[in-house]
Structure formats: structure tokens, C-alpha cells
Amino acid sequence: VNRPRARRGEGEHLRDEILEAGRRLLVETGDEDAVTIRAVAREVGVTPPAIYLHFEDKNALLLAVCRKTFEALDDQIEAAAAGIADPLEALRARGAAYARFGRENPEHYRILFMTRPFEHDELEPAEMTSGAFEHHLEAVQRACAAGALPPSTDPLLAAIFLWSGVHGITSLLIAKPKFPWPPIDELVDHVLRTLVEGLLSPGAA
Amino acid sequence: VNRPRARRGEGEHLRDEILEAGRRLLVETGDEDAVTIRAVAREVGVTPPAIYLHFEDKNALLLAVCRKTFEALDDQIEAAAAGIADPLEALRARGAAYARFGRENPEHYRILFMTRPFEHDELEPAEMTSGAFEHHLEAVQRACAAGALPPSTDPLLAAIFLWSGVHGITSLLIAKPKFPWPPIDELVDHVLRTLVEGLLSPGAA
DNA sequence: TGTACATCAGTGAACGCGCGTTCACTGATGTAC
DNA sequence: TGTACATCAGTGAACGCGCGTTCACTGATGTAC
Numbered sequence: 001v002n003r004p005r006a007r008r009g010e011g012e013h014l015r016d017e018i019l020e021a022g023r024r025l026l027v028e029t030g031d032e033d034a035v036t037i038r039a040v041a042r043e044v045g046v047t048p049p050a051i052y053l054h055f056e057d058k059n060a061l062l063l064a065v066c067r068k069t070f071e072a073l074d075d076q077i078e079a080a081a082a083g084i085a086d087p088l089e090a091l092r093a094r095g096a097a098y099a100r101f102g103r104e105n106p107e108h109y110r111i112l113f114m115t116r117p118f119e120h121d122e123l124e125p126a127e128m129t130s131g132a133f134e135h136h137l138e139a140v141q142r143a144c145a146a147g148a149l150p151p152s153t154d155p156l157l158a159a160i161f162l163w164s165g166v167h168g169i170t171s172l173l174i175a176k177p178k179f180p181w182p183p184i185d186e187l188v189d190h191v192l193r194t195l196v197e198g199l200l201s202p203g204a205a
Numbered sequence: 206v207n208r209p210r211a212r213r214g215e216g217e218h219l220r221d222e223i224l225e226a227g228r229r230l231l232v233e234t235g236d237e238d239a240v241t242i243r244a245v246a247r248e249v250g251v252t253p254p255a256i257y258l259h260f261e262d263k264n265a266l267l268l269a270v271c272r273k274t275f276e277a278l279d280d281q282i283e284a285a286a287a288g289i290a291d292p293l294e295a296l297r298a299r300g301a302a303y304a305r306f307g308r309e310n311p312e313h314y315r316i317l318f319m320t321r322p323f324e325h326d327e328l329e330p331a332e333m334t335s336g337a338f339e340h341h342l343e344a345v346q347r348a349c350a351a352g353a354l355p356p357s358t359d360p361l362l363a364a365i366f367l368w369s370g371v372h373g374i375t376s377l378l379i380a381k382p383k384f385p386w387p388p389i390d391e392l393v394d395h396v397l398r399t400l401v402e403g404l405l406s407p408g409a410a
Numbered sequence: 411t412g413t414a415c416a417t418c419a420g421t422g423a424a425c426g427c428g429c430g431t432t433c434a435c436t437g438a439t440g441t442a443c
Numbered sequence: 444t445g446t447a448c449a450t451c452a453g454t455g456a457a458c459g460c461g462c463g464t465t466c467a468c469t470g471a472t473g474t475a476c
Contacts, residue, residue: 014452031321033238037430049431050453058430113380114319116236156387160374161399168373169365175318182361194366198403219419242463254464255420263463414475421469427462436454442447 015054017044022065026107032115035062059118062111069108073101074132087143088196094139095166095192102170103184114171136163150202158199165195220259222249227270231312237320240267264323267316274313278306279337292348293401299344300371300397307375308389319376341368355407363404370400 021043041048055061080097084090102109140159169191226248246253260266285302289295307314345364
């Protein structure tokens with residue numbers, strides 16, 4: 001519970017340490033409720049009131065942790081799809097990256113997509129997602145423009161369909177770890193392919 | 206905080222009242238954490254220690270509430286599919302009933318499918334689901350037997366695919382109420398139809 | 411029919427705990443002169 | 444170069460709260476004789 005005090009201009013440094021400690025607590029305890037002001041302070045090696053120098057309250061702290069995580073998710077998806085020319089392949093790669101992120105960071109995924117929205121979050125709708133959904137929608141639109149999806153396809157509906165499908169398997173794997181799942185990699189791959197098949201069917205307007 | 210004491214054999218009556226109060230708290234507060242021993246006792250009109258006459262601890266109480274809810278979900282799905290001859294229609298009707306349950310009982314759905322599994326739950330895997338997944342799997346197998354799905358279909362994979370797809374849209378609607386969803390009934394219907402289209406595609410082995 | 415007594419559903423008070431948040435403060439860092 | 448002083452990143456103690464759980468108890472209900 002001892003640590004060097006920051007120099008004059010280095011208040012921001014502690015802010016970063018606090019965020020990182022919040023992230024670490026989430027990962028190590030696997031419990032959103034474990035991220036308390038006091039636990040974070042303990043983790044950083046600082047007294048609880050020091051947190052308030054950098055965050056208005058507990059909610060603001062959690063919100064900041066989430067925003068950081070959203071950026072990481074978006075980055076990983078963009079990186080996975082970069083350089084893939086075929087638009088359907090790109091959609092599958094994006095979905096695979098999304099599912100992988102969820103399985104590698106289950107507690108972050110949980111807080112992003114499986115918990116009740118925060119109380120005072122005017123930023124939920126779009127700002128909060130750091131544009132990840134917009135990027136996804138654009139990828140679907142590119143597939144439509146390339147003629148890779150049926151002409152009757154509504155890009156927004158198709159994008160939501162894919163998102164909810166990938167989210168479905170990702171979140172079930174997290175929520176029901178004891179369910180007798182078949183081999184998980186094959187399962188996720190099968191789901192991704194079958195989802196895209198559904199979009200390709202001319203029956204689904 | 207006054208209520209008539211139960212007669213000799215009527216201890217079970219209070220047990221039911223406790224479960225019902227737990228369910229009500231979940232619905233009214235919309236917060237799993239609001240279901241505390243003390244809050245339930247307050248709701249029933251009894252002192253906290255009285256809860257322990259009927260449940261070993263807080264976990265056992267929550268578990269009992271969940272089991273009750275699982276039964277309700279299973280019942281509603283079975284009722285929705287009863288009397289539908291066409292096996293694909295039956296699958297769609299089951300999915301629609303599942304999604305409806307989630308939207309009408311968001312907090313129950315959350316506790317059933319979106320929260321961390323409890324600590325000492327040897328019953329998670331199958332007993333906990335009250336056979337709901339088994340019933341779903343049987344419905345898929347009937348569709349296979351009737352030749353309504355491609356012969357290469359693996360019933361277990363197909364059942365998980367449908368479950369995760371319906372769960373996906375259901376849980377996203379609950380977790381992201383502020384997202385600019387298109388009209389919800391049409392959206393859910395579209396997702397259900399497109400999921401089944403995916404299964405029908407011969408490409409998805 | 412009457413009475414002593416066992417049963418058992420529930421009470422009331424208390425325990426120790428960790429939480430979010432506040433407040434007055436301290437003491438090293440950098441600056442003005 | 445030296446010193447008084449403002450700044451500001453943090454401390455330490457305390458607040459009131461609700462929680463899960465325990466323990467010794469009470470008092471109406473039903474039963475044995």
C-alpha cells in the first residue's frame with residue numbers, strides 16, 4: 001500500500017493505472033461486482049479517495065473500462081478482416097474474430113454485451129460501440145454492392161442477423177460453460193458458415 | 206411486517222410465498238442483485254431468519270427461483286408447438302415462443318441465460334434446464350426424420366445452431382434496449398426465418 | 411373433558427463485513443522573486 | 444543561488460448503509476394422558 005507519488009504533470013499516469021487495474025480485476029476475478037472502488041485502489045496501491053481525483057464516481061470508472069474494451073474489440077475485428085478481398089470471406093473472418101474475442105475475454109464480453117446497461121449512459125447507442133457496429137454494417141454493404149448477397153437483401157437486417165447469430169453462440173459459450181458442447185472450434189465455425197448460408201438463401205428477403 | 210403465523214402443517218405455504226416474492230422482486234426491480242434475503246423477507250412480511258427455515262442459504266433460494274422459471278419457459282414452448290404438424294413450422298413456432306418469453310420476462314431470461322453460473326450447482330448441465338433443451342433437440346430430430354432438413358444434417362449441431370441464433374437476438378434485445386432496432390416483431394420473425402433457411406441450405410453440412 | 415407438555419414456525423437482537431463517498435489534512439514538487 | 448509560497452496528488456479517518464448469517468428465544472398449535 002505504498003507507492004511513489006506522481007510528479008506534477010503525471011496525474012494522467014495514475015488514471016491509466018486505474019483503468020488497467022479495473023481491467024485486470026475483471027479478468028482475474030471473473031466477476032463484475034469485484035470491480036469496486038476499494039478493490040481497484042488496493043490493486044493500484046493507492047487509497048480509495050485517490051480514485052475520485054480521476055473519475056467522478058464508480059459508474060464513470062466502469063464506463064471508461066468498457067469504452068477501452070470496445071476499442072480493443074473493434075481493432076481486433078478490423079485487423080482480422082484487413083486484406084481479405086472476398087466480401088463473404090471477410091464477413092466470416094470478422095465473425096470469427098468477434099467470437100474469438102469473446103472466448104478470450106469472457107468477462108469483458110459479458111460486461112459489453114450481457115449486462116444491464118448502465119444508469120447514466122447517454123453514450124450507449126453508438127458512441128459506446130466505438131463504431132464497431134458501423135464498421136460491421138459497412139462490411140455487409142460492401143458484400144451487397146459486390147453482388148455477393150441476394151439483391152433483395154436489406155443490409156441493416158442482414159447485419160443485425162449476423163451480429164445476433166455470432167453473439168448468440170459467443171454468449172452461450174460464456175454463460176453455459178458446463179453445457180456438453182461439441183468441440184468448440186468446429187461448433188463456432190459451423191455456426192458462422194450456416195449463418196452466412198441463411199443470408200445467401202433467396203427465400204430470406 | 207406483521208402477518209399471521211402458519212398453522213402446523215403449512216410450512217410449505219411460506220416456502221411458496223418466498224419463491225413468489227423472489228420472482229416478483231426480479232420482475233419489479235429488474236435487478237438480480239435486488240433479490241436479497243432481507244428484501245425477500247421484507248416482501249413476504251417475515252423476518253430474515255425465517256427464510257432459513259425453508260432454504261439453506263441465499264444461493265439455494267436463487268436456484269429454486271431459476272428452476273421454477275425454467276419450467277415456465279419449457280411449458281410455454283411446448284404449448285406453442287402443440288398441434289403443429291409441419292416440423293419446420295413447429296421449429297419456427299418454438300423459436301418464436303422462446304423469443305417471446307425472453308421479451309416478456311427479461312429479468313428471468315437474464316438470470317437463466319445471461320449470468321454467470323452459480324457456484325455450487327451440480328445441476329446446471331441438464332437437470333437445470335428442466336429438459337427444455339432435450340425437447341428442442343427432439344423437435345429437430347423429428348424434422349430430420351420427416352426429411353424436412355438435408356440428410357447430411359447433424360441434429361445436435363442444428364439444434365445448437367437454432368438455439369444460439371434465437372438466443373442471440375433475444376439476449377441482444379434485452380441487453381441493448383437503446384440500440385436503434387428496426388421494428389422488433391418483424392426483426393425477430395426475419396431472424397427466425399433466416400436461421401431456418403441456413404439449415405435448409407445443402408452447403409451447411 | 412381438562413390439562414401438562416412437546417413441537418415447530420417464526421421473532422428480535424446482534425455479529426462482522428465491505429461498500430461508496432466525504433472531509434480536513436499533508437507533504438513533496440515546482441515557481442516567483 | 445536562496446527562500447517563501449502556491450499547487451496539487453494523494454492520505455487517513457470516518458460516515459452511514461445494507462448485506463448474509465447466527466443464536467437464544469417465544470408463543471400459538473396440536474397431542475398424550
